[in-house]
Amino acid sequence: MIKSSNITKVFNKNKQNELKVLNGIDIDIAEGEFCTIIGKSGSGKTTLLKCLSGLEKITSGEIEVNHKNVVHLDKKEVNAFRKSDIAFVFQEYNLIDDLTLHENIYLEHEESDEIEDLIDEWDLRKAIHLFPSQCSGGQQQKAAILRALAKKAKILFCDEPTGALDGKSSQEVLSVLQKLQLKNQTTIVLITHNEQITKISTRIITVHDGNKIDEVINSNVELVEKLAW
């Protein structure tokens, strides 16, 4: 489903401030997996996620996602791929400032009962017609996750999707992600600093200084509801 071979990423290549951030990473994630990427701040996790999802161009190597080689797509093809194959939850939410949370969530997709139910379950209704600047970080993060879920993509990339959420909200969000994985076979690749999330993952990849230094297949995956948050 998501396969990378020896990918490298160098920012500002051949300039004074050249920075090698990925040093040749191989990844092979099957359909329906819940894969977490962990590692210290600055180790290259976000860059890796952006490269795997086609948001950032790699310097060398190959990436195949959903049977498409995403490295050699032209701009139009990359846009089509991003629109149809994947959804991305950004660490900084990336909501549009002058649209309400509701407008952000349904920017590209029709209103749906599933999303409306989650707006209620996640206690977002009271903020739904406010602009991002009028909302808490947690409310913005929930809206960013709902915008990604509204796409119903087969692959979901999430960069610290519970970073701004308290324990209860984290559990609610992760429970929805786990259901998508278990029932719809959605493939989830998620960056986290939260140890708990590794327990609900099928695969845990550790990145350090741009290298994959560890990979664990978890044969004892827990249900979100069974964990104490």
Ligand SMILES: Nc1ncnc2c1ncn2[C@@H]1O[C@H](COP(=O)(O)OP(=O)(O)OP(=O)(O)O)[C@@H](O)[C@H]1O
């Ligand atoms: N667009 C860019 N231009 C230049 N350098 C960049 C760019 N994006 C990231 N970097 C650098 O790449 C390195 C890795 O950053 P990255 O955001 O991938 O790390 P991370 O592991 O996700 O960190 P965190 O856990 O703090 O989010 C950092 O040194 C960062 O400054």
